[in-house]
Amino acid sequence: MPIPHPAPDDLQWQTRLLRAGHAPAFEGGHAVNPPLVRASTVLFDNVAQQREMRARRGGERLFTYGARGTPTTFALEDAVSELEGGYRTRLFPTGLAAIGMSLLAYLKPGDHVLMSDSVYEPARHLAHSFLAPYGIRCTFFNADGSDAESLMEPATRLVYAEAPGSLVYEMCDLPRLAEMAHARGALLAADNTWGSGCQYRPLALGADISIMAATKYLSGHADVMMGTVCTTQAAWQPLAERSDAFGMTVSPDDAWLVMRGLRTLSARLQMHERHALRVAGWLQARPEVATVFCPALPDDPGHALWLRDCSGTNGLLSFELRREFDVPAAERLIDGLSLFGLGASWGGFESLATLADMTRARSVTDWRARGPVIRLHIGLESPDDLMDDLDRAFGSLRC
Template sequence: MSSQKTEPRLATRVATRLVKGGTSPAFEGGRAVNPPVVRASTVLFESMDEMNDARRRRGTERMFTYGARGNPTGFALEDVVAQLEGGYRTRLFPTGLAAISMVFLAFARPGDHVLIADCVYQPLRHFVDTFLRPWGVEVTYFCADGSDVAQQIKPTTKLVYVECPGSLVYEMCDLPALAEIAHRHGALVIADNTWGSGLQYRPLTLGADVSIMAATKYLSGHSDVMMGTVTTTQACWQTLATMSDAQGVAVSPDDAYLVLRGTRTLAARLAMHERNALEIARWLVARPEVARVFCPALPEDRGHALWKRDCSGTNGLVSFEFAQADAQTAGRFVDALTLFGIGASWGGFESLATVSNVAGTRTCTDWSRTGPIVRLHIGLEDPQDLIDDLAQAFARIQT
């Protein structure tokens, strides 16, 4: 007997027509440049055999079987990110922190030891204190440059987590050397690659096993969507996929569409961010109010040699230390800016400024004697206008 589904009987009553009509519109012609937004919780099949076959295969294959396991719009974004990162496959998460958390849930267990770089995104420390340690995972922080990893690693170490360049002041580490040490001891290397966006830094090609990005930042590029991505090697993929399915993690197809659209202009936008940021960084270096500018693309930055070896560019992030000022003065400087928004995120088209508490986010190195640090995200505005704004803010705090 044929399993071909018969055409539904033509409905004549209005309520039935409203439910059944317009679900599979037919059209002729070309195709859209971008994949359509596919909003779906329920997914329909032609037969029970087809549904059961899809369910049997979805544990290891990418199948459109239910909204909580992804949708075609999200699958398209996963493919773009996996290609960008040079990885096997990618999974999407509601936020960057959700992506980070899932990696630890997938690859760490009570009794394990994990090493985490001192320069990581501050909310990860909160996750460590509120979940990982109470769950029974031992955590040790290591120096941002990775110089003490060989001394800190243990037989129970399962993960070495790096962020390169680091948060706030952009320390570089020798990722290939760290990966060699970790792999020799049987540990995986996890890298937060939000700074590099897959375009300017590629941890998986440098030896990492898993790369995480906050797509909220440069992949989206418009400050209007939250998302995280995790891309892995083939060896690590199934562990991540299984735990993600068990947790029921999914993202909105509308959000996936927004990030997918943002990736189309990523290369062009980052080139502008880099050009503008370097112009402003060089201007800041010459300012008498500035003690130090943090940007690994500057030749005087202590991580410049590693940046030059491992990165293909920089982005819009530039931080600087005041030479003679207190935190209140730094705050007045930020308040005096007119073209810079005051905000904690970055990666959008707009310029932002905030005072960074580096000393409060580090435990391996002492930043307490450092002057106040302002973090700038240089956007796509004309850099001379931004320089004029910075200049007038410096003048304001002198009065």
């Protein structure tokens, strides 16, 4: 027999205050965007329902506790899965957290991982500072993937690539890497932050795991930190189990912000691309510049792969100064910029510049004989204004 509950009018005002407004009734339509749902505790109707939900949540996505996600984070997971063309997605506090959890999910002591020489530098640090002490060996292969097959071992369980590569945007043949990894029972993970799911789709090219820093283009406003990992169905369970075990979650407020940014992702990227290609062409004509790094340029070594595998470029490009200019000269150039912010991130609406230490960021390719490299993120400002700003800053090289 059901236990009678007190009517609202029988409760004291302090109690009524806490119970009011949980499910406001309204008539009408629905909001364009999903509502922002903040929750730690999730309530159930009875013990049987709570027990059932907890029993099912290992294999299903259910609203059972804030650390397991809320309707707001679920909505963003679905949007990223749609964008990446994958089975399911998990959200992480940062892009680096997404990388770290992916390594933890698929590797154990005694395993070997092949990692591209072009990976995001903190991923390289993770390999040295965390994987190695725990008995997980890492070998770096050439950024273009040319020597990867020769470095495969019986213990290789994961091949980790980034294409286009960090800082100087090397392309690799991802379908070939996938075929190589799968033939030996290994998985292929790809950092897809550059491609953002719009211009590059690693899962469609054969990868099992696609990782993005939603901090960058998905957010687009330089005001939120987040990482995403989207996988195939076959690769999903290890990631889900390890993420739950570590209590990995994100703020619903941050998820809502990324969802808002995602709505304009395609339009923003097209504008970033137009502006960046204008600046890249202008830089190629500068006498101070030895090389402009951007796979969308016809003379880039990875251009043919970019044409085959990508559907566009973004606001990122880097350039190498000629050898007569040293690092202090490159620093003067950056300090002479007024429209470019000096910052290490990218993907927002603003233009940024930073010095890239390629001798530290690469271990397979030797950069010691080359000139200093400056990375630019070309934002949504007028490219004419940006080129004028760069022109003034180049004047500092002649001081």
